[in-house]
Amino acid sequence: MSEEADAGRDDPEDATTAAGDATGADAAESTGRDGDDVIETALADEAAQYDDALAxxxxALEREAVESADRIEELESSLRRTKADFQNYKKRAKKRQEQEKARATESLVTRLTEVRDNLVRALDQDEDADIRPGVESTLETFDRVLAEENVEVIDPEPGQAVDPERHEVMMRADSEHPAGTIASVYKQGYEMADKVIEAAQVTVSDGE
Known part of the structure; x- marks a missing residue:
């Protein structure tokens, strides 16, 4: 056989190697495509899961916002009702206070008319009649009315110390009482429920 014929004959080993190389290339190409497909699928699934979670x-946030808005509306409505109820309560309380004040005034006036009636009867007596007993009786009635209203007369005794909250000094005068003490009472005062409504007017001794 000639050398040309030997050269033209295929080498089994070379053919096997070439076939293996071709198969490996095809396998590598196939493996590369499959790997890319797997990665793309995983990314797509992850993106879908992310979108679902976000949605x-x-x-959930939208539901919470709606619930919060409903709660705010409910609280505002409750606040409006509470304010309206409070305003109505204030009006009722003021009206009740005015009614009680009117009744209290009416009661006082009714008792004071008794005092006036006594004074009228005293003046209806004869001019030469002694009206002192009638006046004294009227004064007792009047004092009783004042006591019922928790009113007390401020009538300090001469020689007592001056109380600036209850006594109004009108002037200084010669007196046998110690200097700076009350010499005499010019006008009685009044206090009601421990509150001075009119101070007693007094003169003060200068000690001479």
Whole structure:
């Protein structure tokens, strides 16, 4: 056989190697495509899961916002009702206070008319009649009315110390009482429920 014929004959080993190389290349190409497909699928699934989670979170936030708005509206409505009820209560309380004040005034006036009636009867007596007993009786009635209203007369005794809250000094005068003490009472005062409504007017001794 000639050398040309030997050269033209295929080498089994070379053919096997070439076939293996071709198969490996095809396998590598196939493996590369499959890997890319797997990665793309995983990314797509992850993106879908992310979108679903985000959508669920947005939906939850929207529900929470709606619930919060409903709660705010409920509280505002309750506040409006409470304010209206309080205003009505204030009006009722003021009206009741005015009614009680009117009744209290009416009661006082009714008792004072008794005092006036006594004075009228005293003046209806004869001019030469002694009206002192009638005046004294009227004064007792009047004092009783004042006592019922928790009113007390401020009538300090001469020689007592001056109380600036209950006594109004009108002038200084010669007196046998110690200097700076009350010499005499010019006009009685009045206090009601421990509150001075009119101070007693007094003169003060200068000690001479």
């Amino acid at each position: 669920a979170e947005v939906a």
